[in-house]
Amino acid sequence: MASGVKPRVKVPKSASAGDVITIKTLISHKMESGQRKDDDGNVIPRSIINRFTVDFNGQNVIDVTLEPAISTNPYFEFDSQVPEAGEFTFTWYDDDGDVYTETKAIAIG
């Protein structure tokens, strides 16, 4: 699944120190559940993103465990504190060992 995986992340460009902001994330991934069968009746092996984490300047915001019941192209929306200027790091962990990361800076102003 390493090819064609594309994260989208929405973070405001700036905030006031101490603000709570809403973050939205979406990543393209088929999230093969392991429950489906191919045309020959063989089970299609599970292949999903199993974990998603968000950190800000090294401190954790949210850590999500994903199961096969999460829809194709996983979407998350959540809130984060912004104590100072810095950088968000978004990390998606694939069953196949691939790790996808995206970073977004936020300014105080």
Next chain:
Amino acid sequence: MKRASSLAFGLACLASAVHAQDTESKLVINDDIDITTVAEAPAHAENLSEIYSGWAFRSPETMALQMDDFDNPGMIFVDQALDAYNTVEGSAGKSCQSCHGDDAEGLVGARAVYPKWNANAGEVWTMEMAINGCRTERMGAEPWGYTSGNMVNMTALISSVSRGMPVNVSFEGPEHDTWLQGKELYYTRTGQLELSCANCHEDNYDMMIRADHLSQGQINGFPTYRLKNAKLNAVHSRFKGCIRDTRAETYSPGSPEFVALELYVASRGNGLSVEGPSVRN
């Protein structure tokens, strides 16, 4: 006998109108782009008084997915298309960007007028045919499959930059014969169920077909991200699905029949906004 069986089918499928299409809610994308989802029917859609985007027939949760580009999963594929748009391919050493500018700015408005008569080719071209025309004639690249991932993604990008503009497809010029052919197809019953496009989408829109709220079959929102298969769907794929569901052998995506049908169906939506990539069930 024919009449009796189609009546029974009608009763089974269209038992009740549970809820009317939503003509009150307004679709504004990103708090910025106003989308016309209800309009007066154009004169050539002679059996309709008002036209409605498919958006108005969906549940509040599905409608909400289209109001913000970060909620709309179809926009992932617009991003992917933008990468392809900026990639140089083919013997001419060009990308889409080389001619059409950054972020498809040179293509603003194109979606609203396609399918469109192409004088050089002497036929009506869909957006897909125009894209492949660019690829083979100007870029010297291989054409894309008509409903391939690359192709449907690119049509989503080109549509996205025209969102909010009124669909305004021409049908009275040199393309008129093709339009008439499309109109004939629209009203032709096909398959073991003997259903035409009009039987569902003109005669019975707003009724329930099993648990699904039948729309007018407008195509201003294509390509559309379907919750069902979690990907972008091209309009010819939708035509194929509908005709297959009448239990008929279908035409192929990209066939002259589907090009004609697309021109006719698009023209029935003149006045609605370009909406793609939309989100549907």
Next chain:
Amino acid sequence: MQLTRRQTLLMGAAAGFLATLPLKARATAEDLIADFAGGADIGEGGIDLTAPEIAENGNTVPISVDAPGATAIMVLAMGNPTPAVCTFKFGPLAGSQSASTRIRLAGTQDVIALAKMGDGSVVQTSATVKVTIGGCGG
């Protein structure tokens, strides 16, 4: 262990609820709930689960959970072949103990959300989602 009348009623209600689940899912859901609760009694209140009453397609059902003061929220779909859906753990910089996502539901069923609070207590809520069958093609 002394039980209040309220706790006893709740346990009875929970047992009755679990008894209605299909056998296959029950064992796993019970295990997941027991693991998550870590021995704490399961209460009510303080957790919201927002889900559509009717989902147009079971493949993509939007849900939100919100439990102020929670350290973690687990979501289960009791009618799925495997009931686990996701678990949110909130870090020190979480701006709220709430999150939204989109989930797959194999059919009409109950979705339940459990929150583990900062004091170790656990609360639960549930919502029934009807999954409809589409038009011609389903």
